Amino acid sequence: MIAALGSAGRVLAVGIGGGGDVVGALAVSQLAHLLGTPAVVGGLSWERRPIDPGAGPRRIDEIDGARRIDACTALAGPDTTGPGGFRFAESHMSRHLGEPVLLLDPSGGPTAVAAGLVAAARELECDLVVLVDVGGDVLAHGDEAGLASPLADAVCLAAAPALASGGLPAMLAVFGAGCDGELTPPETDERFAEVTRAGGHLGTWGPGPAEIAGLEAAVEQVPTEASAMALRCARGDRGMTTIRAGTRAVELNAAGGQLVFFDPVVALRSAARCAALVEHASSLLDANDILLAQGMSTELAYETRHASTDP
Numbered sequence: 001m002i003a004a005l006g007s008a009g010r011v012l013a014v015g016i017g018g019g020g021d022v023v024g025a026l027a028v029s030q031l032a033h034l035l036g037t038p039a040v041v042g043g044l045s046w047e048r049r050p051i052d053p054g055a056g057p058r059r060i061d062e063i064d065g066a067r068r069i070d071a072c073t074a075l076a077g078p079d080t081t082g083p084g085g086f087r088f089a090e091s092h093m094s095r096h097l098g099e100p101v102l103l104l105d106p107s108g109g110p111t112a113v114a115a116g117l118v119a120a121a122r123e124l125e126c127d128l129v130v131l132v133d134v135g136g137d138v139l140a141h142g143d144e145a146g147l148a149s150p151l152a153d154a155v156c157l158a159a160a161p162a163l164a165s166g167g168l169p170a171m172l173a174v175f176g177a178g179c180d181g182e183l184t185p186p187e188t189d190e191r192f193a194e195v196t197r198a199g200g201h202l203g204t205w206g207p208g209p210a211e212i213a214g215l216e217a218a219v220e221q222v223p224t225e226a227s228a229m230a231l232r233c234a235r236g237d238r239g240m241t242t243i244r245a246g247t248r249a250v251e252l253n254a255a256g257g258q259l260v261f262f263d264p265v266v267a268l269r270s271a272a273r274c275a276a277l278v279e280h281a282s283s284l285l286d287a288n289d290i291l292l293a294q295g296m297s298t299e300l301a302y303e304t305r306h307a308s309t310d311p
Contacts, residue, residue: 002031002035002202002203002205002261003035004128004169004171004202005028005031005032005035005037005128005130005171006032006035006036006037007037008032008037008126008127008128008169009037009125009126009127009128010037010038010039010040010124010125010126010127010128011028011029011032011037011038011039011040011126011128011129011130012039012040012042012102012117012120012121012124012126012128012129012130013025013026013028013029013032013039013040013041013042013129013130013132013173014041014042014043014044014102014104014117014129014130014131014132014156015041015042015043015044015132015133015134016043016044016131016132016133016138016152016153016156016157017044017133017134017135017137017138017149017152017153017180018043018044018046018047018048018057018149018152018299019043019044019046019047019048019051019089019223019224020089020134020219020222020223020224020225020226020227020228021043021044021089021132021133021134021224021226021227022041022042022043022089022090022093022101022222023089023093023134023175023215023218023219023222023224023227024132024133024134024173024175024176024227024230024259025041025042025043025130025132026041026093026097026214026215026218027132027175027207027211027215027259028041028130028132028173028175028259029041030207030211030214030215031205031207031211031259034211040099040100040101040102040124040126041093041097041101041102042090042101042102042103042104042120043088043089043090043093043101043102043103043104044057044103044104044105044106044152044156045057045058045059045060045063045082045088045090045103045104045105046058046106046152047082047086047088047089048223049303049306051086051087051223052082052083052084052086053084053307054082054083054084054303054307055300055303055304055306055307056107056284056300056303056304057105057106057107057152057284058082058083058105059105059107060072060073060074060103060105062082062083063076063080063081063082063103064080064081064082065077065079065080065081066080066103067100069116069119069120069123070115070116070119070120071105071108071112071116072104072105072106072107072108072112072113072115072116073102073103073104073105073116073117073119073120074102074103075100075101075102075103076088076090076091076094076100076101076102076103077091077094077100077101078091078092078094078095079091080094080103088103089222089223089224090102090103092221092222092223093218093221093222095221096217096218096221096222102120102124104116104117104120104156106152106155106156106284107283107284107285108283108284109155109278109281109282109283109284109286109287110155110156110158110159110162110278110279110280110281110287111159111162112283113155113156113158113159114159114160114162114163114166114168115162115166117129117159117163117168118163118166118167118168121168127168127169128168128169128170128171129163129168129169129170129171130170130171130172130173130261131156131157131159131160131170131171131172131173131264132172132173132174132175133153133157133172133173133174133175134174134175134176134179134180134224134226134227134230135174135176135177135178135179135180135181135182135183135226136174136176136177136178136180136182136183136187136188136191136192137149137150137153137180137182137183138153138154138156138157138172138174138267138272138275139174139183139188139191139192139194139195139267139271139272140153140154140182140183140191140272140273140274141191141271141273141274142273142274142277142291142294142296144182144183144184144187146181146182146183146184146248147182147183147296147297148182148297148299148302149180149182149298149299149302150274150291150296150298150299151284151287151288151291151298151299151300152299153274153275154272154274154275154277154278154287154291155275155278155281155284155287157172157264157267157268157272157275158268158275158276158278158279158281158287160172160264160265160267160268161265161268161279163264164265170264171202171261171262171263171264172261172262172263172264172267173259173260173261173262174188174192174259174260174262175227175230175258175259175260176226176227176229176230176233176256176257177189177192177255177256177258177260178250178251178253178255178256179226179227179229179230179233179250179256180225180226180229180243180248180250181226181242181243181244181247181248181249181250182248184251185251185253185255185256188255189255191271191272192260192262192271194270194271195262195263195266195267195270195271195272197270198266198269198270198271199263199266200262200263200265200266200267200270201260201261201262202261202262202263203260203261204258204259204260204261205258205259205261206234206257206258206259207234207257207259212231212234212235215227215231215234216231219231225243225244226243226250229241229243229250229252229256230256230257231257232252232256232257233252233253233254233255233256233257234256234257234258235257237252238252238253239251239252240252274291274296277290277291277294278290278291284300285300288300288301
């Protein structure tokens with residue numbers, strides 16, 4: 001149950017979709033603090049193309065101004081940069097919080113992600129990790145019409161069994177269901193119900209006015225569209241809007257303003273079919289090939305295509 005956040009010694013909340021998912025991790029951190037548990041937030045070393053024109057995540061050895069923990073994790077500060085000098089969402093979050101923020105490189109695939117999270121949790125004295133997705137596509141089947149970026153979420157969720165065998169308890173949290181414009185609200189409702197029927201629902205929480213204000217202050221510094229939509233939902237906005245320069249439609253509704261918690265292994269064995277497909281992938285590239293072979297689009301394929309054609 002959500003009570004696990006209150007009984008932990010310290011929580012490590014990691015946004016697993018790249019970019020602004022670190023704001024979703026901050027929402028989990030807020031709940032942990034309300035329950036009396038300190039928390040560390042983090043996210044992936046993978047930015048959207050408007051910020052980082054390179055394809056895929058940045059390796060830890062490509063990152064300047066971060067304190068390395070192991071081959072796929074490091075602690076970012078306000079001045080942490082990637083190749084060419086861009087700042088990660090986690091760099092902005094570090095400036096906002098006034099403390100280090102974890103960077104996770106998912107290039108090594110699920111096994112490496114799990115090993116990196118175990119190493120980071122040990123370094124940061126955390127005894128519970130929460131994998132946080134903004135939008136809900138972590139639970140995708142793979143045939144949803146709007147699905148465009150299933151890869152990072154799938155690889156990170158696929159690390160859940162290895163986390164369990166490594167002795168690190170884990171939870172999955174979805175913030176802003178449908179707010180990334182990929183799965184529709186009916187689709188996220190169906191995926192949530194599928195995990196719930198399998199016994200994997202651990203609770204739901206909606207941030208209050210103080211927490212919403214804190215998240216909005218973070219969004220002023222951390223570039224994100226989907227998390228900003230989640231906050232609009234939490235504030236009570238309703239109706240249709242768009243993100244991604246008008247290319248993605250988002251329905252603002254009550255569910256979009258909530259954090260929903262699941263058992264990650266149950267999610268992997270039920271709704272999260274994309275993640276199940278890549279559970280044994282040897283690397284991010286291998287996982288990408290697996291999803292492409294199933295006829296899906298991925299964020300890595302999109303970025304690689306544009307990186308090869310853009311001047």
